[in-house]
Amino acid sequence: MSELSVQNLTLEYGSGATANPILKGVSMNLQRGEVVALLGPSGSGKTTLLRAVAGLESPKTGTITLGERAIFDGSKNLEIPAEQRNLGLVFQSYALWPHKTVFDNVAYGLKLRKLSSSEISDKVKDVLGQLGLGHLGERYPHQLSGGQQQRVAIARALVYNPPVILLDEPLSNLDAKLREEARAFLRELIVRLNLSALMVTHDQGEAMAISDRILLLNNGVIEQQGTPQSMYETPNTLFTAEFMGSNNKLKGKIVQRNGDTATISVNGEQLKATVRGKDVAEEVTAIIRLEKVRITDSHTENAIKLPLTTCMYLGDRWECLFGPSEGGLRAYSPFKLNPGDYYLQLDADKLWLY
Amino acid sequence: MTGVEPWNIYSFFSIVLIAGLTHVPHVYLYSSAALKSLGSDVEEAARVAGASPFQVAMHVSLPMIMPALAFAAVLVFFLGFEVFGLVLVLGDPEGHLVLATYLYKLTNKLGTPSYHLMAAAAVCLVAVTMPLVMVQRWLLKSANKYVSIKGKGSRQKPLPLGKWKWLAFAVLAAWLIFTIVLPLSGIVLRAFVSYWGEGVKLADVVTLQHFKDILEQPSLMRGIFNTVLIGIIGGAMAVMCYAGIALAMHRKPDGITRLLDYSVLVPRAVPGLLAGLSFLWVFLFVPSWLEGGLKGFDNAFCVWLIENVIPQLRALRSTIFSVWIAYSVVWMAYGLRLISTALLQVGPELEEAARAVGASRGQVTRDVTLPLVKFGLLGAWLMVFLIFEREYSTGVYLLSPGTEVIGALIVSLWAGGSVDLVAALSFINITLVAIGLGLALRFGVKLSH
Numbered sequence: 001m002s003e004l005s006v007q008n009l010t011l012e013y014g015s016g017a018t019a020n021p022i023l024k025g026v027s028m029n030l031q032r033g034e035v036v037a038l039l040g041p042s043g044s045g046k047t048t049l050l051r052a053v054a055g056l057e058s059p060k061t062g063t064i065t066l067g068e069r070a071i072f073d074g075s076k077n078l079e080i081p082a083e084q085r086n087l088g089l090v091f092q093s094y095a096l097w098p099h100k101t102v103f104d105n106v107a108y109g110l111k112l113r114k115l116s117s118s119e120i121s122d123k124v125k126d127v128l129g130q131l132g133l134g135h136l137g138e139r140y141p142h143q144l145s146g147g148q149q150q151r152v153a154i155a156r157a158l159v160y161n162p163p164v165i166l167l168d169e170p171l172s173n174l175d176a177k178l179r180e181e182a183r184a185f186l187r188e189l190i191v192r193l194n195l196s197a198l199m200v201t202h203d204q205g206e207a208m209a210i211s212d213r214i215l216l217l218n219n220g221v222i223e224q225q226g227t228p229q230s231m232y233e234t235p236n237t238l239f240t241a242e243f244m245g246s247n248n249k250l251k252g253k254i255v256q257r258n259g260d261t262a263t264i265s266v267n268g269e270q271l272k273a274t275v276r277g278k279d280v281a282e283e284v285t286a287i288i289r290l291e292k293v294r295i296t297d298s299h300t301e302n303a304i305k306l307p308l309t310t311c312m313y314l315g316d317r318w319e320c321l322f323g324p325s326e327g328g329l330r331a332y333s334p335f336k337l338n339p340g341d342y343y344l345q346l347d348a349d350k351l352w353l354y
Numbered sequence: 355m356t357g358v359e360p361w362n363i364y365s366f367f368s369i370v371l372i373a374g375l376t377h378v379p380h381v382y383l384y385s386s387a388a389l390k391s392l393g394s395d396v397e398e399a400a401r402v403a404g405a406s407p408f409q410v411a412m413h414v415s416l417p418m419i420m421p422a423l424a425f426a427a428v429l430v431f432f433l434g435f436e437v438f439g440l441v442l443v444l445g446d447p448e449g450h451l452v453l454a455t456y457l458y459k460l461t462n463k464l465g466t467p468s469y470h471l472m473a474a475a476a477v478c479l480v481a482v483t484m485p486l487v488m489v490q491r492w493l494l495k496s497a498n499k500y501v502s503i504k505g506k507g508s509r510q511k512p513l514p515l516g517k518w519k520w521l522a523f524a525v526l527a528a529w530l531i532f533t534i535v536l537p538l539s540g541i542v543l544r545a546f547v548s549y550w551g552e553g554v555k556l557a558d559v560v561t562l563q564h565f566k567d568i569l570e571q572p573s574l575m576r577g578i579f580n581t582v583l584i585g586i587i588g589g590a591m592a593v594m595c596y597a598g599i600a601l602a603m604h605r606k607p608d609g610i611t612r613l614l615d616y617s618v619l620v621p622r623a624v625p626g627l628l629a630g631l632s633f634l635w636v637f638l639f640v641p642s643w644l645e646g647g648l649k650g651f652d653n654a655f656c657v658w659l660i661e662n663v664i665p666q667l668r669a670l671r672s673t674i675f676s677v678w679i680a681y682s683v684v685w686m687a688y689g690l691r692l693i694s695t696a697l698l699q700v701g702p703e704l705e706e707a708a709r710a711v712g713a714s715r716g717q718v719t720r721d722v723t724l725p726l727v728k729f730g731l732l733g734a735w736l737m738v739f740l741i742f743e744r745e746y747s748t749g750v751y752l753l754s755p756g757t758e759v760i761g762a763l764i765v766s767l768w769a770g771g772s773v774d775l776v777a778a779l780s781f782i783n784i785t786l787v788a789i790g791l792g793l794a795l796r797f798g799v800k801l802s803h
Binding site for chain 1: 707
């Protein structure tokens with residue numbers, strides 16, 4: 001039995017003729033101890049889906065079930081209010097109450113559940129200790145750093161042991177350096193406490209690092225779902241392939257096709273490639289990840305010859321641009337390249353056609 | 355003093371000018387709030403492009419606060435209907451009348467109040483002002499497109515004025531002198547002298563006699579006490595009622611809320627004089643009408659009501675409570691606006707976070723919203739105190755032994771011609787307001803958001 005189950009959820013803003021559909025039939029399951037990331041560009045509906053599960057938005061049709069309990073059912077007009085759903089929600093802006101101390105912020109949920117003050121004190125101290133905030137109980141939110149505020153927000157959501165914790169873009173409010181540390185911290189915490197979590201993010205790197213399963217949303221529907229590895233290494237649509245990594249994009253024409261393999265013509269050159277999309281037409285888009293392009297001096301199979309335009313230093317490697325920026329190729333190189341012509345080898349199983 | 359009359363203060367033009375000047379604070383409050391919410395960056399962009407401070411003001415700042423100015427213009431138009439005391443005092447010598455003073459004098463001269471005329475006038479006024487209310491609300495909505503989105507860290511940097519500094523200073527100084535210093539000093543002077551005119555030496559006529567006269571009249575002393583009471587306690591009670599209503603309307607954009615938004619402006623749309631009169635009628639006629647209606651039913655509950663509740667309703671009329679109700683209802687739109695603005699400052703996420711951890715709506719209000727608007731409520735209390743203190747026209751028709759307030763007393767004393775007492779009472783009123791303001795500011799209440 002899943003911890004959280006969403007079936008065919010639709011949601012609109014407004015009503016009647018001017019209704020704006022945000023979610024157009026989304027279904028997902030979350031098992032106990034699993035971390036699922038809702039990934040997508042702005043406007044894809046991922047935050048709306050999270051808030052609908054939390055009870056802060058009203059869907060139109062569909063069902064949301066928490067364990068055995070139905071918390072939303074469009075056909076029966078059942079909608080349990082947010083305060084009765086017993087979920088933990090971590091806001092993007094943390095939303096810590098400025099007039100309460102850290103201790104009171106975390107304790108509020110327990111106070112509402114009418115625990116005795118000694119029990120409250122024990123649980124709060126325990127959770128603050130687990131998150132490394134033990135000494136900050138009497139401080140006010142404005143006296144904390146961004147990272148500390150985030151941990152208080154997480155503590156507040158965890159303290160009453162909800163079955164599922166919901167996180168809305170947990171890392172986007174932190175600056176870049178802090179984000180890397182927080183990413184590791186979050187993953188370790190979730191694994192250690194065996195939490196079931198649903199996380200919203202627009203950063204595919206974050207999604208892949210923290211979650212066990214990714215749901216990629218595009219315009220209110222789920223484009224593809226799967227483990228981070230399957231999403232990255234075997235994308236089924238052009239949208240998924242482009243969203244999940246750094247890519248080279250080429251336009252070409254299919255010359256010959258044999259099931260899953262095909263030969264395409266790109267700027268006069270013939271290349272072997274793999275067909276990954278469904279209903280692929282004669283005019284195709286070919287995608288290859290930057291790190292899969294091999295740079296060689298000499299003529300090889302399945303390669304395009306291009307002059308070097310420029311190299312950009314990234315610290316741990318160089319990103320080199322070949323040919324024009326429109327229709328050219330980018331590739332990684334461990335050291336700076338001398339100007340000249342290069343052969344860029346595109347392996348057939350890494351070159352995907354949509 | 356100079357032997358020459360610089361201008362005729364009793365001409366209608368002067369009255370209009372002075373009325374306009376007294377409305378400057380309202381326009382100032384709205385425009386300054388709007389100007390403060392303009393990030394410095396739009397003005398700095400204009401300066402970098404080459405505009406002088408004056409051009410920046412004309413071409414950038416002014417157009418961007420157009421909605422606030424339009425809103426203030428409509429408000430000032432309303433308040434124009436209200437103008438009563440000014441015309442009462444300055445209009446007499448040359449016989450200038452406005453609607454409010456006309457109706458007031460009609461009652462005084464004819465002896466019997468011409469209720470039907472007043473009711474007709476009130477209906478006409480509401481018919482004129484209701485469309486204006488709608489215009490005002492429409493202006494507020496379209497104001498959203500002028501909201502400048504403040505980026506991270508857009509600070510408020512003062513615009514250096516250069517040589518325009520002195521002109522701006524002169525304008526401000528002139529305004530302060532003409533509208534505040536001169537009138538106030540006139541009143542203070544008049545309250546402390548026994549008579550005044552050409553050739554009188556100040557040292558000879560200074561006296562405290564007027565204040566002693568006030569001490570001897572119980573109705574005037576009652577009036578002062580009532581004014582303080584209604585300002586402080588009445589103000590607090592009014593703010594609590596407004597807060598209750600505002601919280602009920604908070605973040606609930608349904609039909610009832612929209613209806614309330616419109617209907618609270620109706621009492622403000624008529625001059626205070628007529629509003630006070632309508633409350634008089636409520637206290638006069640509603641008990642009789644209720645009694646008549648209940649007499650028709652012949653059961654014990656109705657009889658109990660007739661014997662216990664109705665006389666209480668009648669008795670209310672001669673308590674200060676009737677004045678408090680009139681004031682609170684007339685100024686409800688203003689008070690609600692103050693409190694709603696404060697409530698909207700609380701980010702919705704803070705309330706959503708409380709709901710996510712399990713707080714019911716009532717608990718959210720009690721534990722999150724109210725603590726965070728504490729200062730807003732105190733500020734509202736101060737504003738309501740100031741308004742209740744200076745109110746005069748609403749209480750005029752409710753004036754009776756026990757319901758005197760300074761404002762209404764001044765109006766009736768003026769009609770009787772006792773300028774000395776009027777000046778002394780005015781001085782006391784100004785002092786009360788100043789003390790209240792000083793105390794509040796001392797305790798950290800801020801006047802601007």
